[in-house]
Amino acid sequence: MNLPTTADIVIIGGGVMGASAAYHLAQRGLKNIVLLEKEDFFGQGATGRCAGGVRYQFSTEINVKLSIESLPMIERFKDEIGQEVSYKQCGYLLVATNEKDTNAFRYNVKLQNKLGVSTQLLSGDEVRARLPLMKFDDAIVGTFNPKDGTVDPNSVVMGYISAAQKMGVKAFTGAEVVGVSLRGDNVEEVQTTIGTIKTRMILNAAGPWAGQIGQMAGINIPVIPLRRQMFTTSPLKEVPSDFPFVIDFARSLYFHREGEGLLIGMSNQNEQPGTDQSVDEDFELVNLDAAIERMPLVEKAQRASHWAGLYEVTPDAHPIFGGTPVNGFYLCTGFSGHGFMHGPISGKLMSEFILDGQYSSLDVSMLDLKRFEEG
Secondary structure, X not given: OOOXXXXXXXXXXXXXXXXXXXXXXXXXXXXXXXXXXXXXXXXOOOOOOOOOEEOOOOOXXXXXXXXXXXXXXXXXXXXXXXXXXXXXXXXXXXXXXXHHHHHHHHHHHHXXXXXXXXXXXXXXXHHHHHOOOOOOOOOOEEEEEOOOEEOOHHHHHHHHHHHHHHOOOEEEOOOOEEEEEEEOOEEEEEEEOOEEEEEOOEEEOOHHHHHHHHHHOOOOOOOEEEEEEEEEEOOOOXXXXXXXXXXXXXXOEEEEEEOOEEEEEEOOOOOOOOOOOOXXXXXXXXXXXXXXXXXXXXXXXXXXXXXXXXXXXXXXXXXXXXXXXXXXXXXXEOOOOOHHHHHHHHHHHHHHHHXXXXXXXXXXXXXXXXXXXXX
């Protein structure tokens, strides 16, 4: 298939945001949609390298509401899109080991319960009783929501893209955007490594690369790419099938079942911004030591695989939705590590904003680009 020379909209980024937006725009009847992905396969950027976690547990009302809208869309995915996505509701168990986090956890549970999310507050003893394989002598409280869990990111992306293509969306891999041309304050053209497309609308869903795309149009988008890495273990038969997604909150250390073994990751607090997606072997050892300290069983496992991916971090750790100073240039980016789980609703919200000029599923107008200037 040759790259079209014109499009009603060009979506940049073939991860979950771009795929969801393409599907929802096509569903609303928009024709001549072109989706561009610079990698050789869709969903191989930030989406394909994430841990696949989905959760209702957040500390701000808007993020909880995004989950309330998005996670049921993942639950219905097979019925609506026809693609199995392996949604395993194992629950997230977040553990607080200091007073500051304990106070925040209590607040978060009240907020989530007020919004209709049934997160439970656990005592330290309840945490220890639920996690007999782990050493959490210092656990003060925990929070648990049984509907949180994991989903296969690739299945979600490919489900949306396949459904979008059936509605006429033209989706391309190996198509890196190298330039954006404007006529005055209006979008005019997108230049790629495989050709040029005239268009009046661009949706920048390029995740960690959204800032670079913005610069091509003279727009400053405060999205910083930050490396995060994880590894999986060989089978550990001692880990029960209902083992939850455990987060040692103070250390940003997490564990969840992956096949017969575990997936383990941890945030490097000294990581510098950049697009390097190679594994930092030295930090992997730090992660491994912390994991063994929390779960001595890990010491007897072998590493099965490891990889790194990028978070797209904004100054307030919240996404950016909507318009920009350039007419026809839209944003759906900056999810700061929780984009995958909010991808389904985000694509729908962008279809509403682009076609109707307003959001109807959920008001996310406060998450626009202007907020950073307005403080």
